Amino acid sequence: MSLRALPILFLNLGGEMLYILDQRLRAQTIPEEKARKVKLDIVGMMMNRRFMEELFKPQETYPKRSMRTVFDRLAHASIMRLNATSMDKLYDLMTMAVKYQLYICPRPSDILLLTLNHLDALRELTNGDSDVVQNIDAVYGFLMQNYATLSAGQWQLIRLTLLRFFQDMHTKVSIFLKGNVQNENGWFVVSKSGPVPNGTEVPGTVRYFNDSGQEVASVAFPLSQSCSYQPATKPGSLDIRGDRVTRLGCNMYLVSPGGPLLSPDQPKATQQKEETKQSNPSIDSEASAAAGLKLLTHLLGIEKKTSGSVFRLSLVGEDDDSDETSLLVQPQQVLEINASHKRSEELTRIMDDLSITQTAPSVGEKDKGDELLDLMDSCS
C-alpha cells in the first residue's frame, strides 16, 4: 500500500540485526578486532550511499522472501558466516523485534523516533569510521526529507503496510517472554497502563460545548479497573542527536533481561567508541535494473575484500534456557552457505534457492555454496 514503508522496514530490521549480532559476538567471545570489523563491514554496507538512494525511492514493500535475501546478503557482508539455522534464528529475532516495536508504538508517527533510535545506535557502533558515519548522517537526512512532515494518516498507512508484512508471525522470543511483553501464545501484550500517545488524552472525560464553541461542562465516566493510563510524555526529538524519549528501537540486549526497552527509567546504554577503518567497496556503475530489488541485492552482492580469516557465528546457544537470544523453536537441518559472493543478476533464482533443504553439512565451506553460485552464474 504505502510507497514509503520499505526504508523504515529495512532500517529497523538492520538495526535489530546489529544488536543481535553484537550480543552474539560478545557471548561467543569473538576477538574484539574481528567483532569490530564485522559490525563495521555490515553497517557500512547497509549505509552504502547508492543503496540508500535506491531504497528511499517510492516503491512497494518487497515480499518477505526478498527481504530475507537482502538480509542474508548483509549478514555475510564481512568475515562472519552463519549457517542456515543461525540465519533463520537471526531473522526470526529481527522480525519479531520490529513487529513488536511497530505493534505497540503509541502513535504511528513515533515510528520515526524508533527508527532514529536504531540509527543512533548504528552510529555509536561504528563511531570513529568517518566514512560510515557520514553515510549514516546522510540517511538521517533522507529520513528527515521524506518523513519528518508526513501526516498522521500517511504514517498509519506506513504502519498498516508493515503490519501486513508481519501478519501472522507469532514466534516466541525468550527476552520478550521473560520481560512479560509477549504471551505464551506468541501475542504481544498491549498495555492498559502507562502514558497515552502525544495528541491523545487519558480516556474518561466528555466535554460539552455551546453554540459559541465554549466548553460548558466536563463530565467524567468510569474506565474499567484494568486501566491506569497516564498523560502523554514530552514528544521525542527529531534532531540529528536528541532525546527520542521512547525506548522502542533501543538495544534491549545491552543490559539485563529487563532491558532498556522494558524499564523506561533506565538510561540509554552506550557502546564503546571504536576506531576502525574500512575501505568502501568499489561501486559498479552498471545501469540499474528495472526491479528495484535487483539493484539492491546487486549492490549488496558486490565483491568485497575479505581480509583476515573467516569465522562462524552461531545463534544456537549450548544452553538454550540461559541464552538470551534463544528461540523456542525446533532446530532445523544445518546447511552451510558459502558467502563469498559474486555479482548476481537473477534474483528470483536466489530467492527460490533460499528454501533449499539439502541434507548433510558439507566438509569444506565451498561445496554446497558452489551449487548456489553456479545457479546464479548460469543465469547471468
Next chain:
Amino acid sequence: PDENMYVAQRPISLRSSVSALSNNLSAISLSDRRSISYAAVHKSVVHVAHWTGGQVTSKQFSPEEQSSSSIGHIVQVSWCHLHSGRNVLVLASTRGLQMYDETGLLLLFSFKLSSIHDQSETSFARGICSVGDSVCVGTSSGDIQVFNVAGKGSLVTLLNTLKDHKHPVCDIHSIHDGRLVSSDDNGKIVLWDSASDFQKLRAIDGDGNPCTSVCLWNDVVVGGYGSGHIRIFSASTGKMTAEIAAHARWIHAIDVAPDTGLVISCSEDTFIRIWRLPQDGERDVKLIHSETIDDVQLVGVKFCDKQGTMFAVTGYDLGEIRIFKK
C-alpha cells in the same frame, strides 16, 4: 445484573487472520432477516461468513482470481444494500474498486483509479457505502465516486464525482433520508444530500487528526479519530457539541444503531465501548458498556441489528470474529 451487559457468544472462526485496516468489518442481513453475513479483509483475500442462528459457514475468496489484472492491495470490503433490494459486495483497493454480487462469486464491475502525477503517493479507494441505488466509494485524492447500480444484471454506471476533500477519504456513511457523510485523513467531515443531486450540505474542518470512521444519526454527526477521541457535531450547524476522550489509542471503526442512537467504537487500545447518544432535550452522552479483547488491536466493529443488541468485532492477527449479545 446489568441490563447493558453484553455477553460473549461463540466466535466465528475464519480461515486466516484479519488484516490491520480501518473499518475492517462489514455486516449485513442478506435476504433472510435471521441471518447475518460478515466480511473482512485478510491481505489479498476476503473472508465471508454467514451466521444463521446456530449455524456458521465461513469461506474466503480471492479477488485476484476473478480479475484479469492485478487488483493491488485490498483496503476495505463492504456489503452494500441498494434501494432495489439488491445487495452487492464492494472491494476497495490500491487499483480502484470491484463490485461483486452478494455471494462474492460473480464480478459485476471494475473501476480503475486514474493514475496520479505524484509517484510518491499511493493511490487507493477507501470508504464505501450505498445510498438509494448508488454505491459511493472514496479515493485517496479526496474524490468520492458515485456509481448507479441497476436492479439486476451488471450495469453499473459512474453517476457523479463528489469533490471537496483534499485528503484521502477514510469513511462514508449514509442514512435512510438520503444524506451522506464522509470523512478524511485530515479530520474533515462533509455532509451531502443525495436527494438533491449530492449537493454539499455542510463541511466540518479537520485539524490534521484523521477521522477514521464517521456516522450519522438524526441531526447528529459522530466521528471517531486517530487520536482516540469521539466528536459529536450538530448536522444542521456543523458545530461540535461534545468531545469524548474515548480511547487511549487510534480508533479504527465506529458504528451506529439507527433505532436507538447507540454508538460503538473500537480501538488499538483493545477496547470496544458503547455510548448512548443524547436523546431529544438531553445533553449527555453516556458510556453504557466497555469490553476488552486482551492484546488484540481492534480494527472493525459493527452492530448486527438496528437496536444495537448484538455486535461483532475483529482485530489484527485475529483468526475469528467475536460476537457479543445482550
